[in-house]
Amino acid sequence: MSSPHPTAQQEAALKTGVWKAFDVVCDTAILLILEACWLGSRRFVDFERSTGLQKALISDRLKYLVQEGLLAKRPVGNGKHQEYILEERGLALFPTALLMLAWEQKWNASEGPEVKVFHTGCDHELIPELHCKACGDTVAAKDLAFEGGNAFMLGQKGFVKRRRQAGLNRTNTKIFHEVAEIIGDRWMALILRMALIGISRYDDFLLSTGIATNILADRLARAVDTGLMQRSRYQDNPPRYEYQLSEKARDLLSVVLTLIQWGQDWYEANPGEHAVITHSCGKTLHPVVVCQHCGDPACRDTSRLLMGPY
Template identity: 40%
Template sequence: MSETKQDTTGAIERAIDALCDTPTLLLLEGAWLGVKRFDEFQQKTGLMKAMVSSRLKKMVEIGVLYKSAYCQKPPRYEYLFTEMGLDLFPVAMMMLDWEQTWSDQEGRIQVSLSHSVCKAGNVKPVCSCAECNTEVRIQDVEHIIHAESGAAIGGYSKRRRQAGLDRKSTVLFDEISEIFGDRWLSLLIRAAFLGSKRYDTFLEMTGISSNILVSRLNLGIEKGLFVKRAYQSNPERFEYLLTEKTYALYPILLFLVKWGDCWFGESAKNSVELVHKACSEKLAPQISCSHCGKEMTVFNTSFKVAEPKS
């Protein structure tokens, strides 16, 4: 039974399983800020040594990072992005943009982006269609769900919600790491983007156990991601509707889908096909510069960090 479920697991679910874990996201944040060494990762994230070690090891095994020796005796290593890791650039940019738009920035460092193509500074990353170069919004995308999508998450690790972490050093992905760091909440948001509104459809589309489903729906309401609305009074039944705050998360999932398709696509079935209604083409999202409209990549984008004012 587990083997059958493994065969139907989609690329996006594998991407979520690989990345959607709070400590992993905090370590990736550090890597984007230039952290390379074990002690620096621990200092930046506030995570326990054992957790830093296990998550770095996992990212090396997946292929997101690789180890490079900088000292032979005793052996010491730096953790650097592979091509697979650099390909997460659009995900990181959309997470950064969401965090700076929707989270409280008081006492937080500020990051400004510059685009070398147009020489402009303080630009914003825009999720756009590579085919027609227009901004992509969820209402502009047709989601064609294939039959196997309902069994998507079977066979993947069931993580407990990460709680009690020392988050004092988190400077960029603070709320994002809480949302996408909980893979069950991530899967609920994905199901909602695909049209799920009610308890039974969430249960069917995700395969989450009923007690976890209830706790994550309540967590989503607490964080302002879902609004609970009664659609039936006797017996009482509710719908869980997305907020504007949640719709703004859509580009992050789009780029997780793209990353999963690229790096897990051959060994994972893609349960959802995305079509951009504006051009009627299969959606290929890219990051565009808010100033010139040209593509932003890890090679033509730089960022400047400003420490918070004391």
């Protein structure tokens, strides 16, 4: 029988910025509340109207976001009401949000309202691209080498207990549809993260993540059903399968890379526990989301979001 206590490696993994980023953000309700913030919601009633989530779930996640420093709570008017404002740590996720929106528009264009983001610096539509800060080139999976041991590994034992997801029968999602379901499922996000760094076989997923076998089988099957992976047999007796990422899943690389960087920027890690991703230029990758037209970094202050019809 396996020990209920985390191993030393699992303990170390939990202390990395990489894991902290995925623990905080990879939750569907969290993503929908952050979406509402980026669309201008500040009061509880606004979050309720914008997300369609149940009150208890909204309350729980708002408290968590304040606790983690992504939102600040402050009184308004005569002090009887409260509003929630994005803190610097929350604003730093805006480039990730742009990439999630771009992914949603490419793969689920018929869902939800038409949304355009304009870059006020060049007065063009902001189409986000991920570049290497050191050399300025666009980032592709084939150009990356991953190191980092515990920063990329995470076993099931020692997880912070998964936040309760009851109340997710939302009715009014505006811009994040499928991407919130994918990135918002931390098991799926973890599997995709490992696949993006080269893991493809069931046994290797099991070894590198420590996910329970029933959960791993369920998420891999779901990844195949939703077009994120293709399954192929590489051994007949006994049958063994490998799972290759589709273009749809590979397009999530930029989202994963910016989440990793955000975690390392905003959460402390023990010395030597940072993930090291090397770009083909030879430098450690520091991913930067830029405007495709002018090349300037994309940030909330220089972006204007419009929702159709135009």
